[in-house]
Amino acid sequence: NAGVTQTPKFRVLKTGQSMTLLCAQDMNHEYMYWYRQDPGMGLRLIHYSVGEGTTAKGEVPDGYNVSRLKKQNFLLGLESAAPSQTSVYFCASRWTGLGQPQHFGDGTRLSIL
């Protein structure tokens, strides 16, 4: 099993461009998450989903949109990229149930020029 796979691994964008980050998991997990990690800031939750067709805002949702059309996929969109969105983006998934651990992908490194 691949676990959690993030596509692409690296991307450089110009300010104002749009793009979509893809997260795919093969563990049949209900819950999926998108985080951003900035130096000295730890991980901050952008959006999450507790099941197919559902999404919810996290701590830093502004400038991002998400969709969960299929259970195994969770897409993160940047409609108009800004330099402040330069970061490493991580996707995670987990089983339902309190205390279930989150399983992470290896991240997408995104630079906005």
Added chain:
Amino acid sequence: SQQGEEDPQALSIQEGENATMNCSYKTSINNLQWYRQNSGRGLVHLILIRSNEREKHSGRLRVTLDTSKKSSSLLITASRAADTASYFCATVNMNSGYSTLTFGKGTMLLVSP
């Protein structure tokens, strides 16, 4: 805002020594989790301790929880160079119906051969 705060921010030790990292949090918790992140990789779940537990062991890991002081510690015994990584504590966010975690900023551990 960050729920957990790790201390120290960075720790450098020799192989064979013990490493202790601390985490403080602000509100009541259901459980607290510790994760490890190797450079350039996603986070990996290490251990979970519930609010009604005071100590838990897993291999060379020992976690303690003091809910009266709102703090936890992670002890890695007999450290190895392969333990070099960042370590994060995370608490369940009750405001999201226990669906999400709030991560601290992490402790960077360097174990020298």
